Amino acid sequence: MKYIRINIEKVVQAVVLVMIATSCSDFGDTNINPNASTTPVTAALLTSALTDVASSIGAYQSESTLFVQYLSQSQYPEASLYSTTSASWSDYYLGPLENLQTIIQYNTDETTKATMAQYGSNNNQIAVARILKVYYYRLVTDQWGDIPYSQALVKNLQPVYDTQESIYTDFFKELKEASAQFDDGKAVQGDILFGGDASRWKMFANSLRMLIALRLSKVAPETAQTEFVAAYNDAAGHIRTNADNAVYVFLNDNNFRNPWSANFDGRDDYGVSNVLIDQLKALDDPRISGFAAETSDGEYIGLPYGLTRDSLINWTAASDYSRPSAKMLAKTFPGYVITASQMLLAEAEAVANNWISGDASSLYNDAIKASFEQWEVYSDATYQAYISNTEISIASSDTDETLERIGTQRWLALFPNGLEAWAEWRRTEYPALVPTPYAVSESKQIPVRYGYPNSENNLNKTNYDAAVARIGGDTHDIKVWWDK
Template sequence: MKKLLIPFYILFTTALLAGCQKDLERVNKNPNEPTTIQPDYLLTNGIKSNVDTYWGPDASMETSILYVQYWAKIQYPDPDRYIPAATNIQNVWSNFYAQGVEDFTTLAQLGDSLHNPNYKAVAVIMRSWIFQVLTDLYGDVPYTQSANIEKYLTPKYDSQRVVYNGILTELKGAVKLISETDNGIQGDPLLNGNMRNWKKFANGLRLRIALRIADRDYAAAKAVFDDVAAEGNVLLTANDGDVKLLYQSSPNQNPVGRNRETRNDYRISKTIVDKLKALNDPRLSIYAAQPKDTNIIIGVTNGLTPDSASRLGFTKTADAGTVFTATQAPAYLFTYAEQLFILSEAAQRNLISGDAAGLYKQAITASFKQYGVVGLVVDAYLAQPAVAYDVTNYKKSIGEQKWLALFGEGLEAFAEWRRLDYPQLKPAYTGVLNGKMPVRLPYPSSEQALNGTNYKAAVANQGPDLLTTKVWFDVY
């Protein structure tokens, strides 16, 4: 076999060009910019940007928070009539995958290379939280092949069962990675580097997901509760507070507050106002702001036509309260009250041993305390027959009170409303779904265009790509 002879001038030219490229790279380096990613910066930005998506217009204000009838639209009401904007659907998907899954995957890899398992654990917990939100919203989503674009340019969609089980495995592994005594982390605006609280957050997410799958796979759900108990039940306590991001002044303000700087087209929903009034609930004056022209908190019916909504008047109807709309209002990811509701339902369903009714009362009390309501007014509220725990219909008791407690957390409330089927909401007044309500978000159009084969497989497995197609966990 003859050897291939390469002319000398080609070798010389190639070597010269390679040398020039290296020289150019050296010349073009900015001595004032870091050449390696700093994990603390990546963590800060990852938490802030993804909580912004979770709490902001696309995933909440224009979709889920309207569907569970916390807020309503007094102007531009199409989203409130179940006509979501394509940009909202696309932004939720793109932001969570590009800013969330990618960034936290990179941070997990940095944790390995820096020999700091706590960075890896936090990255896995945040990435798991994002995947939970994504599958809650869409159903089947790319999971096992995501965040690996070099190998999987068009990732397959995994079934919701696979995604939830995968998240549970990853969260369990993250808890084991955490060291509470060494390998400190920086740049943590969520839990200030408190690794024990990160462990509690991870365990809270494990229990949340266990209830998501309980109607489909009771044994798997029970195993999660058993595992967390065997590990010492490291969960939030009354003294820990909640898992929340404390926003600052502009440009790091709450996305709801940022929205209110330029527009005023949201109001509190008549549905929740009526419920709060019927129960003499002191959270009414916290959840709703008093209108400028009246002394009465008036909510807006979901799904009105533009003319009907505008006739109600901007100054005569109630906006959401300042605890949600202020520049520095916090964004909640997981609360002590939610954890108690989880434990109450788990006790009722024999997933753990405990007093379901007692835990239910503690959950309501914790929700009140979250907003500074304590004392005799709480006792009076709990004493009402309409609030008393109904062991014969725990889904109604827990579903309605959890819905009230999660006010503002549109995404989590949307998932729990679908799972528990309470409160029994009426569809939007002029909704376009033939008397039905949304139970998921459709996939963004970019998936049909760029990942068509896997998109079609997901639709074949899950059902039509419609707002009305139930996801796997939504059994009843």
């Protein structure tokens, strides 16, 4: 069952903005407050855009955690049976993307840029907004494929759908230009991710650029290598240690808590899947205690993935299973946006692909160590035993085995970030996930994209039809451009 959460604070803000933006001409200036601001507070818009990072890494995107079999549904298994055919993207376009475009607009316009400079230098605000736009647009295009991009966010109600290839090309340009745009002026205000630290934003941009490049490893390997190497060698650096992790900080407050905490507050709709639990057990992986809670019998038992409702009712009536751990459900559990383990695995794959020089095995082991430390399960003895396991360690001479094991460790290290794990599984096909035998979709396969929002066929039909014809249909079985 999919739950829609409404942020009351944002709704109130939206209503206020609409009231400010529209006036009742029949009453002349009667309803105009001469003391009210007619321009936005860009620091507040940035904070709002950054709060939406939580939805990109948390439980709001619960379907993707089901597609990659991190979780299983305990009561209403429709999403696990691949019943979802389309999804709305309005939370992206009408939320963070619109806020970020407004920041860019008001810091570019000659009539408003001087006023906006009180919230950080114009260049610094624009640079941060451009980087974040790439972050959010990547989430959108990776879920739907070809999307409105070049004509979006400019008061065009019927924008064309740009090809994913052209969007990815523009991502590289935007990240490079944005990183170069930072100046020595006033730091950006309202930055709850990096506190206005331009060096952290540049490091984040390089890390994002490397991950975007890796996404193209199969469809455009030459471009992928060029962009990856350029970002890898950039003087600003990229995330390589847990101290550099891009982390969204949640608070011990119901209004600003970890969304996984909110998703399990008073509800019991999910358990950790048997697919994940069985893999962790097979590898004797200490992260199991960070990912999952023990049952009342002191065991880790996964909830079977993809059962029908009747089968679920019968199974759960007779068996206990592991829910997510208390650590993961704590209000202050950190929201990991990009991590050292994720980036070290990216480097290991780049070495295996002969893009960069290095030791794939050492980078792979360092990534595992970083993940263990991130989940606070590291000890030298446990780590050494783990990487010595012949089912885990890699031999650089066997490229296929190396890529498979990197892919499996990436799947483990990304938990519980379902959106990123779903994209990486589609790109690499690792680990070898098996679809539920009870799938209700026509293909019976794990979805590889979302269908376009239902409203597009009515509100933007010409451009919708053109996009559907170009990609070959509008089902969740049509692969996005980079998924080869």
